[in-house]
Amino acid sequence: xxxxxxxxxxxxxxxxxxxxxxxxxxxxxxxxxxxxxxxxxxxxxxxxxxxxxxxxxxxxxxxxxxxxxxxxxxxxxxxxxxxxxxxxxxxxxxxxxxxxxxxxxxxxxxxxxxxxxxxxxxxxxxxxxxxxxxxxxxxxxxxxxxxxxxxxxxxxxxxxxxxxxxxxxxxxxxxxxxxxxxxxxxxxxxxxxxxxxxxxxxxxxxxxxxxxxxxxxxxxxxxxxxxxxxxxxxxxxxxxxxxxxxxxxxxxxxxxxxxxxxxxxxxxxxxxxxxxxxxxxxxxxxxxxxxxxxxxxxxxxxxxxxxxxxxxxxxxxxxxxxxxxxxxxxxxxxxxxxxxxxxxxxxxxxxxx
Numbered sequence: 001x002x003x004x005x006x007x008x009x010x011x012x013x014x015x016x017x018x019x020x021x022x023x024x025x026x027x028x029x030x031x032x033x034x035x036x037x038x039x040x041x042x043x044x045x046x047x048x049x050x051x052x053x054x055x056x057x058x059x060x061x062x063x064x065x066x067x068x069x070x071x072x073x074x075x076x077x078x079x080x081x082x083x084x085x086x087x088x089x090x091x092x093x094x095x096x097x098x099x100x101x102x103x104x105x106x107x108x109x110x111x112x113x114x115x116x117x118x119x120x121x122x123x124x125x126x127x128x129x130x131x132x133x134x135x136x137x138x139x140x141x142x143x144x145x146x147x148x149x150x151x152x153x154x155x156x157x158x159x160x161x162x163x164x165x166x167x168x169x170x171x172x173x174x175x176x177x178x179x180x181x182x183x184x185x186x187x188x189x190x191x192x193x194x195x196x197x198x199x200x201x202x203x204x205x206x207x208x209x210x211x212x213x214x215x216x217x218x219x220x221x222x223x224x225x226x227x228x229x230x231x232x233x234x235x236x237x238x239x240x241x242x243x244x245x246x247x248x249x250x251x252x253x254x255x256x257x258x259x260x261x262x263x264x265x266x267x268x269x270x271x272x273x274x275x276x277x278x279x280x281x282x283x284x285x286x287x288x289x290x291x292x293x294x295x296x297x298x299x300x301x302x303x304x305x306x307x308x309x310x311x312x313x314x315x316x317x318x319x320x321x322x323x324x325x326x327x328x329x330x331x332x333x334x335x336x337x338x339x340x341x342x343x344x345x346x347x348x349x350x351x352x353x
Contacts, residue, residue: 021122021139025172029124032174033135035109036167037078038128039063039099041071052127052167053099054176057108059083062179062199063166065090065097066217074099081105089206094149095181095194095217098202109168111196112175117152119145120293120323125158125191127167127180136164141325143189143294146229147258148218151195153229154178160191169193182219184233192219228255232264244268252281259285259292266298275306293323301333 039053039061053063053076061076068074069092074085076099083101090097125138140158154169160180169178178193216222219230228251235244248265255261262285269278279302285295296318303312320327 028172028174029126029137029170032109032170032176033124033126033137033168034107035176036126036128036135037061037076037105039067039166040075040077041068042073043070044072050128050130050163051165052163052180054166054168054179055105055108056098056111056199057104059101059104061085061099061101062202063097063099064179064181065092065095066182066220067165068097068099069215076101076105078105089203091198091202091205092215093218093223094198094202095219096179096198096202098199110175111199112171112173112177114152114177114195114197117142117145117154117171117177117195118291118293118322119143119289120291120319120326122172122325123154123156123158123177124170124172125156125160125164125167125180125193126170127160127164129161130163131161132163136161140189140191141323144229144260144263146227146260147255148227148229151198153227154193154195155189155229156191156193157189158191182217184230184237190233229260232261236264236267239271241268241271245272248281257288259288259295262288263292263295263298266295266302270298270302270305275302278302291322293319293326296322297326297329300330304333 035055037053037055039051040048041051042048049067051064051067053061055061068088069090074088076083076085083103083105085099085101087100088097119142121142123140123142125140126135129136138159140156142154142156144155145152154177156169158169160167164180167180168176169180171177176196178195181194182192184190184192218227232244232247232251235247245265245268248261248268251261252265262281266278266282282295282299285292296315300312300315300319303315316330319330
């Protein structure tokens with residue numbers, strides 16, 4: 001069956017340094033996206049919702065639990081074809097449910113090795129928007145990886161709309177890195193996916209457990225212990241930089257060897273005008289992950305503000321080498337990146353190249 005797929009790649013960087021998607025890459029993503037289906041949840045005679053789901057094989061589908069946890073009926077569909085669900089395993093806290101159908105669709109997804117995920121890598125979000133009939137695919141990059149509950153929650157610039165929750169976040173090889181889940185009010189680029197390694201744990205964690213009627217996902221209000229990265233995002237949205245700096249310091253102390261709280265601290269200091277003080281936590285973040293593209297990007301921004309062209313260009317070159325798709329963003333900041341191979345052909349370290 002032919003499936004209409006709308007491949008709408010968001011604003012590829014105009015810079016010659018920015019990598020372009022290839023015909024082969026688009027073909028892989030188009031093929032992989034055949035494993036993403038539309039999901040319909042019915043709550044009562046009046047209320048219903050639509051979302052997306054990833055076929056894992058054998059009539060097992062991963063989707064977002066915030067859509068199906070209270071559903072009285074669930075069905076999977078593509079075009080005129082429908083597969084009614086007969087059971088679901090719930091892990092509401094992680095916002096993952098496994099839907100079971102007796103009939104088995106043709107296409108199934110492959111899960112990626114999430115331990116190899118890197119900040120800055122290119123990704124593709126695929127799902128069924130509520131307002132469209134066809135599958136929507138959007139391009140982006142990973143902006144952050146947040147340690148939480150035995151996995152790394154993904155923040156990406158790959159946009160997804162209402163109805164696409166439960167869809168797939170693919171790597172460049174067409175393997176599933178995560179399940180599209182929610183968006184933050186912080187602004188563009190704050191789209192979140194839960195990691196693929198959680199998928200196979202849903203049934204195991206659901207055994208012998210009773211899901212409470214008022215159970216909430218980790219990102220919803222009322223969750224007993226909200227993740228630190230969401231609390232930080234709320235402070236960032238409010239532009240409460242002084243409070244964010246204090247919060248990030250505490251976060252860094254409780255989450256050792258994690259670059260994200262250190263980068264958050266650096267950003268908070270930057271926005272309070274403490275540019276030189278902001279350098280140290282960004283450098284510390286790079287000690288934990290020398291290839292953390294966002295820390296290099298932030299350093300390039302700091303050094304540009306300080307008019308330190310030598311350090312600015314070192315940091316900018318690392319950004320281009322690690323995440324070519326960020327080259328256009330450097331240009332928007334007025335940072336002139338050198339050729340990517342200035343660093344990629346050398347023994348680059350967290351101290352520069």
